[in-house]
Amino acid sequence: MSRLIAFNKPYGVLTQFSGGGEGLATLADHIDLPGVYPAGRLDRDSEGLLLLTDDGRLQARISDPRNKLxxxxxxxxxxxxxxxxxxxxxxxxxxxxxxxxxxxxxxxxxxxxxxxxxxxxxxxxxxxxxxxxxxxxxxxxxxxxxxxxxxxxxxxxxxxxxGPVTLAGLAPGTWMELSPTIFPRSKRPEGPPDPQGRRPSASPARAKRATGKPPRKGRPSKAPRRGG
Incomplete structure (x- = not known):
């Protein structure tokens, strides 16, 4: 089960767990949970809600600006x-x-x-x-x-x-665990992009369900040209 953490980041705390340097506070000074990472950032001089998770896909759903959260x-x-x-x-x-x-x-x-x-x-x-x-x-x-x-x-x-998470009832420097199901799965394909940056298209079976017709068979694509 994925973990989702809501943290009220105080002023002056860096949004990272290490490398703060002498006199600089980090998340490690407030959160002692292995394997969780911030979904997005807050500047050192900003305060408030920061979400952390151990689920890479959930992290992307929260922080990816294309989702317009x-x-x-x-x-x-x-x-x-x-x-x-x-x-x-x-x-x-x-x-x-x-x-x-x-x-x-x-x-x-x-x-x-x-x-x-x-x-x-x-x-x-x-x-x-x-x-x-x-x-x-x-x-x-x-x-x-x-x-x-x-x-x-x-x-x-x-x-x-x-999104649906607020700071209500969360004091500075404290955190609480949330259910990751409060962030629904994204409708966009979550697979990795191909070498040209495109996301995977729908499968032939899914395309047939969506249109009522089997997908058209196209010609084999030519080998991509290499840029100079």
Whole structure:
């Protein structure tokens, strides 16, 4: 039976089990389970929900951006985003690595969270507020770059939800075991790609069931050309 772990990653913890270096905390300081690995990442300066599993296919279903699994973040930002800024986040903003997918964004009241250690640097002359941002991607520091792109740098970032799993009832630095069946199997083929990067197609029997007709027999393909 596969294992699935939900962990509330504290600020400053690296999303890895080794190689933290002197004075740097890693997952090994909080999780003593052999064989589990993170399904996705959280930056060292981000907090919140991290899922770990010992099942490679489940790990791919959770972390593969092609599955468009929703991830919700609670984000404290500088300034007071207006409707125009929130609409820009929802439509997608253009970053250096291309435009983001459409998202969900809204202003929220300050959530009841644990104090961050160390606390954020507050400036009395600059107001701040919280927004809830839901995305279906996982680019490097994406949420921080998105809020900065609309003029509101991120002060604190907490991932609250991944698909059906939330942080509810999970204190920082603690974990709990979940049933892996909460993440249904992907409909896309899970076999390895062929040498040209294509996924395996449906079997002849499956094709016949889907169309009511046997699959057409094509000509043998020519040997692929080698690139120069």
């Amino acid at each position: 929703e991830k919700t973040y609670l984000v404290q930002v500088e300034g007071l985003p207006d409707n125009e800024a929130l609409t820009a986040l929802e439509r997608g903003v253009t970053l250096k690595d291309g435009p983001t997918r459409p998202a969900k964004a809204r202003r929220i009241d300050p959530p009841e969270l644990w104090p961050r250690v160390p606390p954020i640097r507050e400036r009395k002359s600059v107001p701040d507020c919280w927004i809830e941002l839901t995305i279906t991607e996982g680019r490097n520091r994406q949420v921080r770059r998105m809020t900065a792109a609309v003029g509101h740098p991120c002060l604190r970032l907490v991932r609250w939800r991944i």
